[in-house]
Amino acid sequence: MSVPYIFLRDDDIWTDDEIFLELSCFLKKLRLPVIYGIIPSRLEPRMRDILKRAKIDDPGLLDIVQHGFQHVNVAPPGKPKYEFGAGRSFYQQYQDIGDGFNIMQRSFGSSFTPAFMPPYHGFDAATLQAVEKLGFKVFSAGKKAVLSGKSFYDLPARVALNQYRPDGVALAFDSRMMVARCRQEMHGGGMIGLVYHHRAIKDAADMRAIKLFFRFLAQAQERRDARLFLFSQWIRWKEGHEKISA
Ligand SMILES: [Zn+2]
Numbered sequence: 001m002s003v004p005y006i007f008l009r010d011d012d013i014w015t016d017d018e019i020f021l022e023l024s025c026f027l028k029k030l031r032l033p034v035i036y037g038i039i040p041s042r043l044e045p046r047m048r049d050i051l052k053r054a055k056i057d058d059p060g061l062l063d064i065v066q067h068g069f070q071h072v073n074v075a076p077p078g079k080p081k082y083e084f085g086a087g088r089s090f091y092q093q094y095q096d097i098g099d100g101f102n103i104m105q106r107s108f109g110s111s112f113t114p115a116f117m118p119p120y121h122g123f124d125a126a127t128l129q130a131v132e133k134l135g136f137k138v139f140s141a142g143k144k145a146v147l148s149g150k151s152f153y154d155l156p157a158r159v160a161l162n163q164y165r166p167d168g169v170a171l172a173f174d175s176r177m178m179v180a181r182c183r184q185e186m187h188g189g190g191m192i193g194l195v196y197h198h199r200a201i202k203d204a205a206d207m208r209a210i211k212l213f214f215r216f217l218a219q220a221q222e223r224r225d226a227r228l229f230l231f232s233q234w235i236r237w238k239e240g241h242e243k244i245s246a
Pocket of ligand 1: 011067
């Protein structure tokens, strides 16, 4: 059986809240790489500086990537949420994603990995065209993007580590549930994209649960039952600058 390749995404990043700081420190101790999805229009200067410093200090442990532009839901009531998708023209989407891209480049320079992750996993053909035109190298939603001759690497994140109440409030899973979901995927090998939201962590029990899950991932990595990777590494592997290591 081939060793599964796993990436870990933490979405909705813009401020240096305590939960973020505690978890990023914990992940660093475990040497678990994480991809941070930044909401460009909300990014606070202090958070920008923290992330930039972390990437410079330990580039193999985190990626800084773009998660939408404003992270607003524009879907009609009762429909699946999206910031980018049907009902928005190519030009509108290109404009917003491009504004976000400029903020990311200005804020992070070479520490920014040109990857785009649409909020709520929402996208349509115009979103993909905008992503291509702007020169992103990675696209990551909940499912594969149907587009022939894609110029970007399409790395979907199918496994959510939290769930949502009908009113949209994020709820954390317990650790057993997260481990079970991940194990189930690991049996199949291949690539596994995991998404969590540190903002879904509401109390000490949620924090314990996610830390237990991260320990499980770190052990899998240590035992070589899984290979954790970053989008920036994927780009280097694919472009032949670095060998894929197991
Ligand atoms: Zn989000």
